[in-house]
Amino acid sequence: MEVENLQVDIALAAGDLHAVRRVTFNLEKGKTLGLVGESGCGKSISALALMSLLPTRARRQASRLEFAGRDLLAMSEEKIMDIRGNRMSMIFQEPMTSLNPAYTIGDQLGEALLCHGRGTRAEALDRAIFLLEKVGISAAVRRLKQYPHQLSGGLRQRVMIAMALMCGPEMIIADEPTTALDVTIQAQILLLLAQLQKEFQMAMVLITHDLGVVSTVADQVAVMYAGQIVEQGTTEQIFLDPLHPYTQGLLRCLPIPGKTPRGSHLGSIPGKVPSLIGHLEGCGFANRCPHAHEICTRDEIALIKLQLGRSYRCVLSLEECRQNAGQELSR
Amino acid sequence: MSRLESPILELQNITRTFTVSRGFFRGKQPLYAVRGVSLKVHKGDVLGLVGESGCGKSTLAMMLLGLLPVTSGHIWMDGKDITGWNRKAIARRIQPIFQDPYSSLNPRKTIGQIVSLPLRVHRIGKPAECRAKTEEILDLVGLPHRSYASYPNQLSGGQRQRVAVARALVMKPEVVICDEPTSSLDVSVQSQILNLLLDFRKELGLTYMLISHNLAVVEHMATRVAVMYLGRILEEGETDQIFQNPRHPYTKALLASVMIPQPGRKIPDTQLGLAFPNPLELPSGCTFHPRCPRAMPLCNREEPRPVILDTSYVECHLFGPPEVHAEGPMAGGAVSLESL
Numbered sequence: 001m002e003v004e005n006l007q008v009d010i011a012l013a014a015g016d017l018h019a020v021r022r023v024t025f026n027l028e029k030g031k032t033l034g035l036v037g038e039s040g041c042g043k044s045i046s047a048l049a050l051m052s053l054l055p056t057r058a059r060r061q062a063s064r065l066e067f068a069g070r071d072l073l074a075m076s077e078e079k080i081m082d083i084r085g086n087r088m089s090m091i092f093q094e095p096m097t098s099l100n101p102a103y104t105i106g107d108q109l110g111e112a113l114l115c116h117g118r119g120t121r122a123e124a125l126d127r128a129i130f131l132l133e134k135v136g137i138s139a140a141v142r143r144l145k146q147y148p149h150q151l152s153g154g155l156r157q158r159v160m161i162a163m164a165l166m167c168g169p170e171m172i173i174a175d176e177p178t179t180a181l182d183v184t185i186q187a188q189i190l191l192l193l194a195q196l197q198k199e200f201q202m203a204m205v206l207i208t209h210d211l212g213v214v215s216t217v218a219d220q221v222a223v224m225y226a227g228q229i230v231e232q233g234t235t236e237q238i239f240l241d242p243l244h245p246y247t248q249g250l251l252r253c254l255p256i257p258g259k260t261p262r263g264s265h266l267g268s269i270p271g272k273v274p275s276l277i278g279h280l281e282g283c284g285f286a287n288r289c290p291h292a293h294e295i296c297t298r299d300e301i302a303l304i305k306l307q308l309g310r311s312y313r314c315v316l317s318l319e320e321c322r323q324n325a326g327q328e329l330s331r
Numbered sequence: 332m333s334r335l336e337s338p339i340l341e342l343q344n345i346t347r348t349f350t351v352s353r354g355f356f357r358g359k360q361p362l363y364a365v366r367g368v369s370l371k372v373h374k375g376d377v378l379g380l381v382g383e384s385g386c387g388k389s390t391l392a393m394m395l396l397g398l399l400p401v402t403s404g405h406i407w408m409d410g411k412d413i414t415g416w417n418r419k420a421i422a423r424r425i426q427p428i429f430q431d432p433y434s435s436l437n438p439r440k441t442i443g444q445i446v447s448l449p450l451r452v453h454r455i456g457k458p459a460e461c462r463a464k465t466e467e468i469l470d471l472v473g474l475p476h477r478s479y480a481s482y483p484n485q486l487s488g489g490q491r492q493r494v495a496v497a498r499a500l501v502m503k504p505e506v507v508i509c510d511e512p513t514s515s516l517d518v519s520v521q522s523q524i525l526n527l528l529l530d531f532r533k534e535l536g537l538t539y540m541l542i543s544h545n546l547a548v549v550e551h552m553a554t555r556v557a558v559m560y561l562g563r564i565l566e567e568g569e570t571d572q573i574f575q576n577p578r579h580p581y582t583k584a585l586l587a588s589v590m591i592p593q594p595g596r597k598i599p600d601t602q603l604g605l606a607f608p609n610p611l612e613l614p615s616g617c618t619f620h621p622r623c624p625r626a627m628p629l630c631n632r633e634e635p636r637p638v639i640l641d642t643s644y645v646e647c648h649l650f651g652p653p654e655v656h657a658e659g660p661m662a663g664g665a666v667s668l669e670s671l
Contacts, residue, residue, distance in 0.1 A: 038517040153384075182383040183544060184601050187588035191598045209518065212547070212590035216598055235594040253522040254592055255551035257574065262551055263529055266522035272487055 001027040001050070001171055001203060004064035008042070008049050011057050015278040019045040019058070021227040026309070027220075029170070030197065032204045034218030034235070036211060040273060042227040043207045044093075047173045050205070051090055052080045068170060086116045089164040093176040095156035099148040105132075105159055106144030112166040124166075131162040135192055154185040161189070165196065171203040178213065190217055211254060215239050220309060223247050226284030227276055229303075231312040243312045243321040245289045283314070291316060291324055337410055338371035339538055340395075340425075340506055345369070345404035347390050351611065362611055364390040366562035367404070372506070372555075377532065377539040379553030379570070381546060381585065385610060387562040388542045392508050395540070397421035408506075423453065426499040430511035432491030436483040442469070442494050443479040449502045464501065472497045472527060489520035496527060500535070510542045525552060546589045550574050558582045561610060561618045568643025578645045580625050617648065625649065 008020035020042045027033050035043050048054050050065075052072065065072045067088060072080065089112075092098040100108060109131070110124035119127070125144065132140035135158040148156055157177065164172055174193065178186035194217065197204055206218055214221055214235070221238040223231045223246065231244040242248045252267025260266070271288035274280075283289070286296040295315055305311045306318065314321065347365040352358075365387045372378050380388050393399040395406065397418040405414045413421060426449075429435040436445055447465040450456060456464060466476055472493040483491055492512065499507055509528065513521040525548065531537050543549050549556060549570075556573040558566045558581065566579040577583045584601045602624045608614055614621050620630035629648050638650045 038519065183546065183588045184383060184585060184603050187590070187599045187601050188603070191600060194598055210590070211518070211592040215592045215594045216590045216596050239592060239594045250518055251592065253518045255547050256593065257547055257550050257589075257591055260551060262570065265526050265529065266551070268523045268526065269519035270523075272489075 001068075001205075002064055002066040003050070004062060006046065006049060006062040006065065007060070008045050008054065009059045009061075010045075010055075011059070012277060018276045018280060019227055020049060021280075022303075023224075023227075023229050024303075025220075025222055025229065025232065027171070027203050027205065029203050030201045031219045032197070032206055032217060034214035034221040035205060035207045035224060036209060036214050036221060037224035038209060038273070041224040043209075043224055044175055046224075047090065047175050047205065047207055050173060051084055051088065052077075053084075053090075082116070085112050085169075086118075086167045087169050088171040088173070089167070089169045091157075091160050091164045091172065091174040091177045094180055095153060095160050096180070098160060099156060101148050103147075104144060105146055105148065105151070109144070109159070109163050109166060112163065116167055118167060127166060128162070131165050132159070134165075134196065135159075135162045136188070137162075154181055154189070157181060157185075157189055158192075161193065161196075165200070168200060169202060171205070172197075173205045173207070175207045176209070177206070179208065179210070186213070193217075211239075211250070223250070226273055228284060228313060229311075230285065230314070233310040237310060241322070242325060243318065244285075244314050245291050245316075245321075245324060246285045248325050249288075249290075291320075336373065338407075339374040339409060340370075340372040340540075341407040342368055342370045342395075343405040343407065345391070345394060345406065346402045347387075347394060347399065348402045360611060363562055363613065364610070365394070368559075368562075368564055370557060370564065370567065372538060372540065374505075374538055375532070375536055376555055377541055377553045379549035379556040380540060380542045380559060381544065381549055381556060382559035383585075384544070386559045388559055389510055391559075392427070392510050392540070392542055395506075395508055396425055396427050419452070422449065422504075423502055424504055425506045425508060426502060426504040428492075428495050428499050428507060428509045428512045431515045432483075432488060432495050433515070435495060436491055438483050440482075441479065442474070442481050442483070442486070445483075445494060446497045446501055449498065453502070455502075465497075468497045468501045471500070471531075487520075488516050489523055492516060492520075492524050493527070496524070496531075500531065503535070504537075506538045506540065508540045508542070511544070512541070513548065514543065514545060521548075528552070546586065547591060558585065561608065561613060563618070563646065565619065565647065566643070566645045568645075572643055578640070578643075578650060579619075579647050580623050580649070581619050584622075584624075617646075 004024045006020055006023040010017040010019050023046055025033060037043050049060050054060055062073060106125060106128055109128035113119050113124040113127060128144060129140045132143055137143055137155060137158055178189050208214055218235050221233065221235050222229045225246050231247045238247060242251055249267060249269045255266060269288050274284055274287060282297040282299060283301045286292045293315060301313050301315060303311050303313045345365055345368045349362040349364055350359045351362050353360050368391060382388055394401050397416060401414060405412055408424060443465055446468060447461050450461045450464060466479065469478065474490060474493050513524050516524065532539060541549060541552055553570045556570050557564045560581055566582045573582060577586055584603050587599045588601045603622045608621060616632050617630040617635050620626040627648060635646045635648045635651060637644050637646045
């Protein structure tokens, strides 16, 4: 998957909402990209844009949007339907609401395969049973005849994963796949996803606000704020050598067991996310940034590329960023 | 360490049973949501209550707040039996902060009305005093005075949760029950609310019961931790002991499943098996045995009894009392935890 300067604008009565601005990333086969950020930062909209599932009010632009060498921008809706759910698929956030309560698990699982004309009904059911067992659901044959309300949250999320895998996709977009689940189930689901990913050599975009999950699962991390990627790098780089003031601030907000003294004050990021409606100028984080200069509120901030896959969007130099990180730690 | 002063809040063998319908013509069936919970909370403590969803954490909180009657057992506060007190009387001493500040604030009332409602209900002060008190508490939680006349939909999630904190504190309660106070908030806002709660604990000498599934938050905030599973407390102890030396296999699995924001760790394998059991069909013996990686034949037959070790307690046959313990590998007390 190659994305360059992805932009999504949503037309509202109050003006255009610039939900995603100049998002660029590459994702290799078999790798996981963690997309992190707080609510409203454009993570989910980016995912929908990749899947061509945006609401009609939204406009998508990009200088490049390629999936397995094919240009998604130029593709007709029919061609995209051919790919979507087939070669790239999505795991949605809420297993409670994304399954259709009126159809059995078997019907819903089989649908993807039948739609794409990849097999007969019997083959679809065989594949469904195979995958349900793969995702750790016991008595798979019986489950096919059950309805979503008969399953627990953990089981439903497993069904969602099995459904995304029905056609053997090359890429999966998982939007908060474990947020609604208990930590014990979360660990199991993530372990399972990692195993399946290895087995089928899938690429994965993992969208989450849980930095703990990202640091454990992802190979690469992109931190989003106010519709932009503010920093990108390998998981080690982002967590051990954060450069952007927002990433640094975010990491200070979390208590780290064994490191943060109990009951001590946690870091916080004062202020709030700016509105993304209308004309935007300067850095989106300027109003909350402890290191903001006057220039930050005026000029468009360029992305500074350090090496392949490592970049940040800030006026500060690399040395200044590292110095800030050091100060944060000693504070 | 045994505390000399008496606990501010003591639960004695609290149970709560619901009756659920099995369907048409099939009669009713009891659901044991809380099955004999005994706990002591001392003044100034923060008791973290952790466990998977459906384990009875929130039911327990509702009983403490007087929102649900207890089926049996007693709740003592400062040596007085407050079981069966009406909600209004309990509300003066125990107050809640709920999870979702979007649905727990009435959208048709202003912030001033929401925060001052407890004062008006209990007829404390004249309207002018009431307003002064409300503004004082809004100051305290870091909300501007102008928010007095705002409606909840004009505030951000973090601000709404500050309103919820203000509403809980305006009565100057002794105990505050925080049911997932930050789980619907963003990381940068979560830390602000936690800081606020920590400050109030110090300044107002509050006692908290913190219900959360975020174990990193519990470890940071709590002085003591209780681990709940299917309506019972399986292990209780000081935070350090629970997090560094967990005894119960369930506590271990729960802690192992936490992912902390530091790279280079593997995805944990909890070995818990699949499903959380159906609370309508409680497993025999120790309710955790079907998922327990260290289950013994005994666990299937006999319910473990609480074993008290120093300042903590654990309910597991691995630490069972000697007479029940014949089949178990080790006695309580000096247990080598590496072998677990």
